Amino acid sequence: MSDAAQPTAAEVRAAAEAVKTALDRHLAAVERRSGEDDPAVYEAFNELAAAAEAYDELLYDRYDEVTPFEIPGADDSLPPYTGPEEPNALSVLIRRDYAVVEPQRLMAQARRVEAADDEAGPDTDVSGTVHGALGILFGEFEPDEIASRHKEFGLEEADSTLWVTAADEPADPGEWLEAPFEQVDPQRVVCRFDVSAVFDDELDDEEDDEDDVEDVEDLEDDLDADPDEILDEDEDEDLEPLDVERL
Template sequence: MSDAAQPTAAEVRAAAEAVKTALDRHLAAVERRSGEDDPAVSEAFNQLAAAAEAYDEVLYDRYDEVTPFEIPGAEDTLPPYAGPEEPNALSVLIRRDYTVAEPQRLLAQAQRVEAADEYQDIGGNGEGAVATVPGALGILFGEFEPDEIASRHKEFGLEEGDSTLWVTAADEAPEPGEWLDAPFEQADQQPVVCRFDVSAVFDDEDESDEEDDLEFVEDVEDEDLEPLDTEK
């Protein structure tokens, strides 16, 4: 970063003061909270996280230093639940990402299930749906349930990516066909009861923790340990 773009010492000081103010507000909100999901506490938490992040950035840009603590950002947590107290309906929103790792395996599997005449020529060019990857995907996802695709993805030449499942609450179930034209347009987090995320990022974090533990064990083993003197 050029000297002209660097924050001034006064800006760093101001960011530090903003953290102190946000810290006082967060403590005050906690002391006055009305329950476990008090929105005032959540708002104060998010403000403190934003102030701490801003201070950390200018501190690094100006002095090449960082803070010794880390506050998770608002994107790492769900907002306070704002759905009905006694929901009469639920919606389950699922997203699963895949990479087409082996197109030939995908096409071969589609060929095995392409038995009915209605599959012919879906892919165009008179070669049948299995002549193209989109056509093969259409056959496989039309033949198998999504959960079966997830459990057998390697057989279909697919590689798993991130996935998430949201359970959202509602007062009433929507009318049949009401949202089919835009099913993913309103994925609101406010009525989410719970969510379950799967990502390789979590695996990387676990592996990092295991490596840290291994390094600690190796350090202990490398030390010169003297036997205890049991004689009195």
Template structure:
């Protein structure tokens, strides 16, 4: 960083004072908290994290020094729940991102569907652009089928998330269709499921940490394995691991 772009010593000092103030506010919020999910504590935590991050950046830019503090990530945490104690009505919100990587494949698959709907006459003509092809495919197939067959359609999957939110009363038919996502309130999320390649990257970085690669298997290749020892395989699923069965790679869950 050039000298002209460096923060001043006064700016670094002001950032340090902001951290001190945020610490006092956080402690005060903790001392006055009304329960485990007190919104005031959550807000004070975020303010402290932001102040500490700002100070750390300015300190490094000015003096090439860092702090010993590491703010724990909050990606897995849900904000304080403010919905009904017992959820009698739910709203499920789903987002999946895709990239069109093979437009010609997308167009060909959509045209095939359009032709079948037109009785094989070839005169449907409704899949000659990417926009119209997307309309044909997403109108024909359920979202889960699109996800499982995305490569067939020339698509590449990006991040996805599913929110299960609590609502006070069931919506009337057609009530929210004009603005379906206006009521997506994180404070009413009962549970959420996120899928992203960044979670795979974290596993790649941390997966081998602490793994003992010098395990002595103590196997003599000249000694045959008794047949009765090979029939004791336990095919039951440990109930402690049952929640992970069927969960896609790169998935992360957050719940209450």
């Protein structure tokens, strides 16, 4: 980057002040939250994320330095948002992955639903296969209920994601049913939320690194210690306590 294109020190300072302001707004929104899914908290979070990202970029361009900020669930592959400022419609795209870890439990739950269905004939045995059991359970229960009770159905959660995309107008009935996910425009993604075990693995790796640093520091302390002091400590530990009755 040329010197002419670099941000000024004042611009970097202004970006830092914007982060401080966004932090205050986020804290205020959290303190006033009305529930777990308070939209004001999400809005403040997104504003803070945007301010932190802008500051990070300016700081790097000006001083070749970075910040420790990392936005959970952020996806650098998404292009900048170019959708309407005030959408008249939106689409919520959800993907949840599961592993079938207990097929027998899955089919047993499906048999219960099948047995309670008055329309099912006596010879019906759709629940006898994993494929059929999945069709019964996902036809009977809402996806959110399956997500909250997945262990009861013999399932194990894997990665999941939720995308909210903006639209100028609602789609016509049946317009996208044949290919519901093929017309998603990444530039109209308002926000997305990801859940993945990879995030937990990253946290575990960081904790392991911290433990390794502590072990190295302890080893360095032992190496720097006076050998005579270490011997004296060992001798003190080997001494038996005095028997007062012998005195």
